[in-house]
Amino acid sequence: MTTSDIRLVRALPEHVDVWMAMRDEPVSRTRMPLEPATRESLLKRLQESTDDLSDPKATSFRWMVELEGRIIGTVAARELSRFQGRIEIGYMLSSAYHGRGLGTRAVSMVLERLFQWPFLHRVWLTTAADNLASQALARKLGFTLEGVMREHYLIEGQRKDQQVWGLLRSEWEGRRSA
Numbered sequence: 001m002t003t004s005d006i007r008l009v010r011a012l013p014e015h016v017d018v019w020m021a022m023r024d025e026p027v028s029r030t031r032m033p034l035e036p037a038t039r040e041s042l043l044k045r046l047q048e049s050t051d052d053l054s055d056p057k058a059t060s061f062r063w064m065v066e067l068e069g070r071i072i073g074t075v076a077a078r079e080l081s082r083f084q085g086r087i088e089i090g091y092m093l094s095s096a097y098h099g100r101g102l103g104t105r106a107v108s109m110v111l112e113r114l115f116q117w118p119f120l121h122r123v124w125l126t127t128a129a130d131n132l133a134s135q136a137l138a139r140k141l142g143f144t145l146e147g148v149m150r151e152h153y154l155i156e157g158q159r160k161d162q163q164v165w166g167l168l169r170s171e172w173e174g175r176r177s178a
Contacts, residue, residue, distance in 0.1 A: 006102055008063040008109050010051045011074065015064050016043045018071045019092075027095040031131040033153035033160070049076065053113060065093065065106040072097045075110045077123075085121035087114060091137075104137050111141065111172060121169050128153055129161035138165040142175045 019042055023034055049062035059080040065073035073093035080087045089110065093103045114120055127134040129148065138145075143165035151159035 005067055006072075006105055006109075007066045008051075008075065008106065008113075009066045009071075011046050011049060011062040011064050013043055013046055015071055015074075016046055018064075019046075019074060022073065022092050022094050025095045027098070028092060030156055031128055031134070032092070033128065033155050033162075049078075053117065063106075063110060065102070067097065067102065073103065073106060075106050077110060077114060082119055085119050087120065087123055089114075089123055089125045091125075098133060103133075104140050107137060108141055111167070115169060115172050122166055123172075124164060124166045127163045127165065128155060129163055135163065135165075141167065142171050143167045144171070 016039060020037075020039060022028060023037065023042075028034060045060075046062065049060040050058045051061060051063055052058065053061065059078065061077040061080075063075050064071045065075060073091065075089065075091045077087045077089050089107065091103055091107050093106070097103075111123060114123060124146075125138060125143065127138065135145075144167070145163055146166045147164045149162045149164065152162035153160040
């Protein structure tokens with residue numbers, strides 16, 4: 001099994017239970033600012049997002065990460081501003097698959113797709129200040145730590161600092177051509 005074995009597939013309503021299970025894993029609950037969600041609210045989010053980047057009205061996109069026929073994670077891009085040329089990206093991988101470079105590969109695949117938009121100038125993401133694995137993913141993909149919002153997240157009843165990371169088109173293209 002290699003990182004090239006992963007695929008991004010369209011997020012479908014039948015993926016809701018896998019997504020709920022990932023959100024309920026201890027690592028997800030302690031490292032991510034996940035607001036409480038019901039099965040119905042997650043199903044609605046799946047139905048409101050698309051994987052079709054050519055849809056001129058879409059502002060929310062989601063893919064599931066598949067490895068050997070099994071859904072192991074999700075990558076989302078949301079709050080697209082075509083006028084400003086920016087979008088936020090988020091990701092989650094089942095903890096059984098952490099530490100193998102699969103998340104980095106999946107996010108890289110989404111970035112490849114997003115930067116095909118000629119208007120896109122910037123992609124940003126956030127991490128909890130103690131989520132070292134997510135910070136490593138951001139660094140590997142060329143994101144720059146741009147700031148910290150102190151005690152911005154509430155995770156498991158504790159206030160956590162939120163880090164904001166940004167990646168500009170010129171940085172992404174520079175990495176690809178290097």
